Amino acid sequence: MPATTLSASTLSTSTLSTSTMHAMVLNAYGPDAPFEPATLPRPTVTPGHVLVRVSATSVNTIDTMIRQLGQEELPIAPALPAVLGMDFAGTVVEVGEGVTDVAPGDEVYGCAGGLGDLQGTLADYMLADARLIARKPDRLSMRQAAALPLVAITAYEGLTRSGAGNGHKVLVHGGAGGVGHVAVQLAKHFGCEIFATGSGAAQLAQIEAFGATAIDFKEQSVDDYVQRYTDGAGFDVIFDSVGGSNLLNSFNAVALNGQVTTTLSLAELDMSAAHFKGASLHVIFMLIPMIHNVGREVHGTILARLAEIIDAGALTPLVDDHRFGLGDVGQAYAHLTSGKAVGKVVVELDAESDA
Secondary structure, eight states: OOOOOOOGGGGOGGGOOTTEEEEEEESSOSTTOOEEEEEEEOOOOOTTEEEEEEEEEEEOHHHHHHHHHHHHHOTTSOOSSBOOOOEEEEEEEEEOTTOOSOOTTOEEEEEOOSBTTBOOSSBSEEEEEGGGEEEOOTTSOHHHHHTSHHHHHHHHHHHHHTTOOTTOEEEEETTTSHHHHHHHHHHHHTTOEEEEEEOHHHHHHHHHHTTOEEEETTTSOHHHHHHHHHTTSOEEEEEESSOGGGHHHHHHHEEEEEEEEESOOOSOOOOHHHHHHTOEEEEOOTTHHHHHOOSHHHHHHHHHHHHHHHHTTSOOOOBOSOOEEGGGHHHHHHHHHTTOOOSBEEEESSTTTTO
């Protein structure tokens, strides 16, 4: 796949002082709101936080929703002018009082900004709550590491909350998606027998490459694949990264007293199938610690555990081949919303982010 030419050269650091930084900001919200270059004050480190030089950041669906809807429809959106971006990988420049787990020079990753009063990652530097970050996995580049935090924390929380473990039959809906492809790999690492839905040759091949049995949901009905792969008993755990009305498929496919986890439950549904099976539904909204400042240390702990899993070779992010610099962020958002991205879309602020 051809690479998009980086245009970050338009954001030369030669005009900056040590107290300022480059950023791409939104001065208005809306589906076509442009990202505009700006020079902003460089954040000052505060207790419990670290100042990070951002090397790379990824674009998540929630980022595109914030840009489109703004504060009136999505209260978690930052005030204008807004610096978006949640995921990042970068290098610690300075640590605040009370921070002991990382030091200047450490390479870290996390999901720590881009909503409420938390400055996002589309800037040279960001101030990150030290509880929301961990040391970057050694075997990943900055570009790869930036693709993981939001989706990997979501997948990890979903699988652990549902008790997925050794010998369980786990079905992942959307197994080639951002969260889904991580859930497939983690479930395999946890000792589960993995099945995942997708469509089209590319998605099905990717699912198989991650070690799952691929199910073409356009070619096989729920009853068909439940019968084929579970002898009609249903799957022990279902991770539904599609959600919404697809939850009805999950309720029909889950085993008696089984577990269903979803990342999207914003729907009015008939819960009868879940009721008569005694199924448990777990809703994962991983932004809660960031929004409410509750349990942030859990995310740091999960990221540290994920780094161990990654460095053991059990998890590899799928990153889209297109390359975007900070000045290309509008194109990066457009690429994700086009539906043509294969894997996570990453924006690189540091020329060495893929080293």
